[in-house]
Amino acid sequence: MIEHALARGYEVVGVCREASVPKLDRFADRITIVAGATDDREVVRRAVAGCDGVLTVLVPWGMQHYASGTAQAVLDFAEPDARLVFSCGWHITRDGKDVYSRKLRALVKVGGFLARLARVVDIDDQVEACDRIFASDRRWTVVRGSDLEEGDSEGLPVWAEHVGDPILASNLTRRIDFALFMVAALTDDALVQQAPAIVGCRSASALRHAVPTARAS
Numbered sequence: 001m002i003e004h005a006l007a008r009g010y011e012v013v014g015v016c017r018e019a020s021v022p023k024l025d026r027f028a029d030r031i032t033i034v035a036g037a038t039d040d041r042e043v044v045r046r047a048v049a050g051c052d053g054v055l056t057v058l059v060p061w062g063m064q065h066y067a068s069g070t071a072q073a074v075l076d077f078a079e080p081d082a083r084l085v086f087s088c089g090w091h092i093t094r095d096g097k098d099v100y101s102r103k104l105r106a107l108v109k110v111g112g113f114l115a116r117l118a119r120v121v122d123i124d125d126q127v128e129a130c131d132r133i134f135a136s137d138r139r140w141t142v143v144r145g146s147d148l149e150e151g152d153s154e155g156l157p158v159w160a161e162h163v164g165d166p167i168l169a170s171n172l173t174r175r176i177d178f179a180l181f182m183v184a185a186l187t188d189d190a191l192v193q194q195a196p197a198i199v200g201c202r203s204a205s206a207l208r209h210a211v212p213t214a215r216a217s
C-alpha cells in the first residue's frame with residue numbers, strides 16, 4: 001500500500017507496532033512512521049490528523065478486540081470528510097446476501113473456532129469491527145479480499161457486491177493488487193459505503209465474466 005500511495009504522489013503516514021518499524025526501513029526517508037499498536041487511540045489520533053484518506057488493515061489478532069479497537073479509533077479520529085478504506089476477507093457480510101461455498105463456511109467455522117480456542121485470532125472481532133463501519137455515516141469502503149497469492153501485479157482487481165457472483169469464482173488475488181485496490185478506492189467515489197468483494201483481474205473467473213469493452217484498433 002505504501003508503494004502504491006507513493007507512486008501516486010501521496011504524502012504517507014504509517015502506523016505499525018514498534019517491533020515492526022525496521023520492516024519499513026526502505027521507506028524511512030519518504031514517509032512518516034508512527035510506532036504503536038493500531039488499536040491505541042492516541043497513536044491513531046496523531047497519525048490520521050490532517051489526512052485526506054486512511055487505509056486500515058483490519059486484523060483479528062489476539063483476544064483484546066484489536067480489529068474493532070482499530071476501526072473505532074479510525075472512525076472517531078479521522079478528519080470529517082476523509083475517505084476511509086478498510087481491509088478484511090470475503091467472510092465478512094454486510095447484508096447477509098453473500099453466498100459461500102461449503103469449503104469457505106467450514107474454514108471460517110472450524111478455523112475460527114480453533115484460533116479462538118488457542119486465543120490467537122478472534123474472527124468475531126473482525127465482524128464486530130466491520131459492523132461498526134457499516135453502521136457509520138462516514139465515507140467508508142470495506143474491501144473484502146479473496147485468498148491471496150504473492151507475485152507481480154496483474155492490475156486492478158475486479159469486484160462484485162456479493163460473494164457467490166460467478167466473477168469471483170477463482171477466489172484468488174495477488175497481494176500487491178489487493179493493496180492497489182485499497183489505494184485506488186481512495187479516489188473512487190463509486191465505492192463510498194460499499195463492501196466490494198474482489199478477485200484478480202487475470203483470474204479465470206474474472207476473464208470469463210469480464211464485461212466486454214470496445215475493441216482497440
Ligand SMILES: NC(=O)c1ccc[n+]([C@@H]2O[C@H](COP(=O)([O-])OP(=O)(O)OC[C@H]3O[C@@H](n4cnc5c(N)ncnc54)[C@H](OP(=O)(O)O)[C@@H]3O)[C@@H](O)[C@H]2O)c1
Nearest residue numbers: 016017020057058059061062087088089090145146147148
Ligand atoms: N492472508 C489472506 O489470505 C487474506 C485473505 C483475504 C483477506 N485478507 C485480509 O487482508 C488483510 C491483511 O491480511 P494478512 O494475512 O496479510 O495479515 P497479517 O499477515 O496478519 O498482517 C497484517 C498486520 O497484522 C499485524 N500483526 C501481525 N501479528 C500481529 C499480532 N500478533 N498482534 C497485532 N498485530 C499483528 C502486523 O502489523 P505491524 O505492521 O504492526 O507488524 C501486520 O502488518 C486483513 O484485513 C485480512 O483480513 C487476508
